[in-house]
Amino acid sequence: MSEQEHFDIALDPKELNIDWDKATVDKEELLEAGYPLALLVNWIENNIIAPFSVENSKRHFYTKEVFKATVYHVMSQKAQDDDKKVMD
Numbered sequence: 001m002s003e004q005e006h007f008d009i010a011l012d013p014k015e016l017n018i019d020w021d022k023a024t025v026d027k028e029e030l031l032e033a034g035y036p037l038a039l040l041v042n043w044i045e046n047n048i049i050a051p052f053s054v055e056n057s058k059r060h061f062y063t064k065e066v067f068k069a070t071v072y073h074v075m076s077q078k079a080q081d082d083d084k085k086v087m088d
Contacts, residue, residue, distance in 0.1 A: 007044070008079070009039045010036075010057055011036065011039060011073055011074060011077065012029060012037070013070060013074055015034050016033050016034045016035065016070070017033050018030070018033035018034075018063075018066075019063075020063060022063050023062065023063060023064075024052075024061065024062060024063060025058050025060070025061055025063050025064055025066060026058040026059060026060050026061070027058065027059050028037075028058065028060075029068070030061075030066065039073070043069055043078050044059075047073075048069050049065045049066055049069050050065070055058060081083050
């Protein structure tokens with residue numbers, strides 16, 4: 001999946017249940033919070049979010065990077081939806 005194709009993966013920030021006050025988060029916590037696996041895999045493969053450590057086979061990410069990726073994804077998703085409306 002290319003970097004652009006991941007915008008086809010719907011992400012509703014209202015449905016995410018993540019503690020933004022934590023400094024770090026692991027992949028399992030992101031899945032439990034409501035992030036789609038395909039989106040996380042794409043972000044990791046395209047270095048949108050990069051693990052800073054691996055402990056007990058768990059990849060840990062900075063919550064700040066996940067937040068930035070989330071905002072960018074939602075804004076791009078919204079722009080793509082707006083473009084579709086204009087084209088229709």
